[in-house]
Amino acid sequence: MFNLVIGQYVPLDSYVHRLDPRSKLISVFLFVIIVFLANNWLTNALMVLFCLAGILLSKMHFSFIYRGLRSVFIIVLITFLLNLFLASGGTVLFSWGWLHVTTNGLFQSIFIAIRILVIIVVTTLLTLTTSPIEITDGMESLLKPLKKLKMPVHEFALMMSISLRFIPTLLEETEKIIKAQAARGSDFTSGSLKSRIKAIVPLLVPLFVGAFKRAEDLAMAMEARGYHGDVGRTKLHQLSWTWRDTLLLAAIVLLALLLLLVRN
Amino acid sequence: MDITFEQVTHVYGRKTPFEKRALNNVSIHIPSGSFTSIIGHTGSGKSTLVQHINGILKPSAGRITVGDFVIRANEKKQNLKALREKVGFVFQYPEHQLFEETIIKDVCFGPMNFGVSEAEATKRAEECLQLVGLPSQLWHRSPFDLSGGQMRRVAIAGVLAVRPQVIILDEPTAGLDPMGREEILSLFKDLHERLNLTIVMVTHNMSDAANYSDQVIVMDGGKPLMAGAPERIFSQVDQLRKVGLDIPETMEFLNRLLDRVGKKETIPAFTINEAADAVIKILGGVKDHV
Numbered sequence: 202m203f204n205l206v207i208g209q210y211v212p213l214d215s216y217v218h219r220l221d222p223r224s225k226l227i228s229v230f231l232f233v234i235i236v237f238l239a240n241n242w243l244t245n246a247l248m249v250l251f252c253l254a255g256i257l258l259s260k261m262h263f264s265f266i267y268r269g270l271r272s273v274f275i276i277v278l279i280t281f282l283l284n285l286f287l288a289s290g291g292t293v294l295f296s297w298g299w300l301h302v303t304t305n306g307l308f309q310s311i312f313i314a315i316r317i318l319v320i321i322v323v324t325t326l327l328t329l330t331t332s333p334i335e336i337t338d339g340m341e342s343l344l345k346p347l348k349k350l351k352m353p354v355h356e357f358a359l360m361m362s363i364s365l366r367f368i369p370t371l372l373e374e375t376e377k378i379i380k381a382q383a384a385r386g387s388d389f390t391s392g393s394l395k396s397r398i399k400a401i402v403p404l405l406v407p408l409f410v411g412a413f414k415r416a417e418d419l420a421m422a423m424e425a426r427g428y429h430g431d432v433g434r435t436k437l438h439q440l441s442w443t444w445r446d447t448l449l450l451a452a453i454v455l456l457a458l459l460l461l462l463v464r465n
Numbered sequence: 466m467d468i469t470f471e472q473v474t475h476v477y478g479r480k481t482p483f484e485k486r487a488l489n490n491v492s493i494h495i496p497s498g499s500f501t502s503i504i505g506h507t508g509s510g511k512s513t514l515v516q517h518i519n520g521i522l523k524p525s526a527g528r529i530t531v532g533d534f535v536i537r538a539n540e541k542k543q544n545l546k547a548l549r550e551k552v553g554f555v556f557q558y559p560e561h562q563l564f565e566e567t568i569i570k571d572v573c574f575g576p577m578n579f580g581v582s583e584a585e586a587t588k589r590a591e592e593c594l595q596l597v598g599l600p601s602q603l604w605h606r607s608p609f610d611l612s613g614g615q616m617r618r619v620a621i622a623g624v625l626a627v628r629p630q631v632i633i634l635d636e637p638t639a640g641l642d643p644m645g646r647e648e649i650l651s652l653f654k655d656l657h658e659r660l661n662l663t664i665v666m667v668t669h670n671m672s673d674a675a676n677y678s679d680q681v682i683v684m685d686g687g688k689p690l691m692a693g694a695p696e697r698i699f700s701q702v703d704q705l706r707k708v709g710l711d712i713p714e715t716m717e718f719l720n721r722l723l724d725r726v727g728k729k730e731t732i733p734a735f736t737i738n739e740a741a742d743a744v745i746k747i748l749g750g751v752k753d754h755v
Contacts, residue, residue: 211482265482374561380521381562384554385623386546386578403574406564410609 210332216445217259217330222339224446228453229327235453236316238460245312247463248319251456255323259330266325273321277314284310333365335438342440355431363419371412378407466532466551466630466663468495468518473527475513487513489687490527495680497532500657500664502674502695505684506709511667512557514684515633518665519552520545531631550579553629557636559620563608568594568619571608575627586626593622597652614645621649625656632656634666638673646670650677672713675699675735683708696733715740722747 212218217225232251239245256266284306291305328336341358348354379389382403389400475488487510495501505511516522517529520536528537534548556562565571572590577583594604597618603611608619617637624632634653638646654677657664668674674681674695681698683690685708691698699705699712702720711717715734723730726747734740 213482262482264480268480377556378562380516381554381556381559384519384521384549384556385562385575386549386627387574388546388578403562403564407561410564411561 209329211261211265211329212332213260213330215258215260215330217255217326219445220330220449221440221442221446222331222335223343223440224442224449225327225331226336226339226343228449229323231453231457232323233320235457235460236320238457238464239316240312241463241465244460244464245315247456247459249315251452252319252322252326255326259326261326261329266322266329270318270321270325277317280317281310281314284313334362337362337365338436338438338440355434367412367415370415371408374411375404375408378404467497467530468631468663468665469493469530470514470517471528471530473517473524473529475510475517475522476525477513479525487687488517488524491687491689493682493689493692495663495665497663498657498661499680500654500678501666501680501682502678503665503667503682503684504669504671504674504710505690509684509708510687511684512635513687515635515665515667516554518631518633519549519554521554546579550627551629552631552633553624553627554633555621555624555635555637557639558617559624559637560613560616562620562623563616566607567605568599568608568611569604571619572623572626575623579627589626589628590622593625594619596625597622598648614641617641617645617649621652629662631663631665634664634668636667636669638668638670646673653677671699671711672715672735675713675716675733683710695735699733699735700731702731719743719747 236248239248256263285302286300286306288306288309289301289303291303291308294302294304294307296302331339337358340361341354344352344354344357382400383389387400387403389397389404391397392400470491470493473488473491474486477483477485477487489510491510491514503511503514513522517524517536518531523536523540524538526538528535530536531548531552534544534551536548563571565574569587569590572593573583573586576586576589581589591601591604594601599615599618599622603615608616611619621637632653637649637653641649650673653664653666656662666674666678678695680692681695682692683698683705690708691701691704699716702712702716705712712720713735715737716731719732719734719740722744723732728747732743732747734743
């Protein structure tokens, strides 16, 4: 039912999985910025190659990533078409009424489509190879300097990891309630719009009641186990930065330099 | 309504790294008017199995026949709503499905979804609430004011109010105290006998399976391991132990007693009275050993 790949973690043992979440986060952040340096065939090819290398190193199946990305293809397609017709310059390939497709427009839209796809693949790769806990740990560690400015970094990270942790639980719960109400004759998939909206109520009410109850239980369980916030708290899994992480950052910097060199 | 599974396979998360075969080529038969218990270790496919009976899950391969309804793999348009009117389903922790402002409205939800008029639905709701033993002064209160056990009764009334011919129970007594358990199960036993309802119950409690059902199906690893009368199933102690299941407490007791007196046999006795008779029989045979 929930065939979404973005945000899903697939536990495997690979080079990319073993990387420190901090290096992955920084790399993805930098990558998303330097994507905008690519403006010709060679630079775009470099970005695509980098992505392919990442996928290969993560041992993730291409088909799996492809299927997850199918749902965002429509966005890519719309941007592609908009750019195709709106960008000008170069020789006109064909025109239809007031719509003109030019060589420039064609290249531009291909580049932009590649740019979006590359960004999505890289961020998907991050979440596929890094567990939500690792991501929040990495975030907390990276944002540590902000604590000096009295920012509640730890609380923020805790909120994030709790919400990430409970997404699957909520989905499971939703599925269970959908099943239970469907067994009582409720129909979510057919009928008029009004009846479909009405069919949402028997789903939402139990979902909210359950979520509030769970939040209360969780708060109580945390207090019972002596949780008192950030001060003096140690971590079960220490993050460790290895030469692999340095290598990854070096690769990103190298990629950026290459792009600067060969871009128009 | 007869329920027949023919070579049914169900695969979760097909073509993802999480692919899991929950049912593997299952063929079983549940006769109309029977009280069937399905037992098995956690993850043996019990819940997946029963969710096929009212079309909540669809088979990846094979076919299921419920009365006149046929559910086949890869078939999109099916008249599931009509099937669900005939097959009621009490899910695990059914109290989580309550949502209406008042108890009586919540019980009416099912029947009204199947096109019953409001007046008739209210009549049925009152009847069913009486049946599950919820005091009438509570009927117009919010279901969220009730205790867990009472909420479960309301949820069960909500399923009964549709007047199904088959009722599926997925661990209906999980989390209830012994008395609540007894009451709920007696209610279904009574419905089964009085209205000739077909009941399919998934349970972890061997005594419940032994005491209430006339057929027991043992699931293991997505396949039915054995099926038959409880007396026959629970006599196969070693087989059950191998798949992580126990025998009813009464039988456990008798087995130990038989061991003490040096006899090698199993006596299927599920109630206290049956067990007492068996004890007399065993001890009567060996006079010098008390």
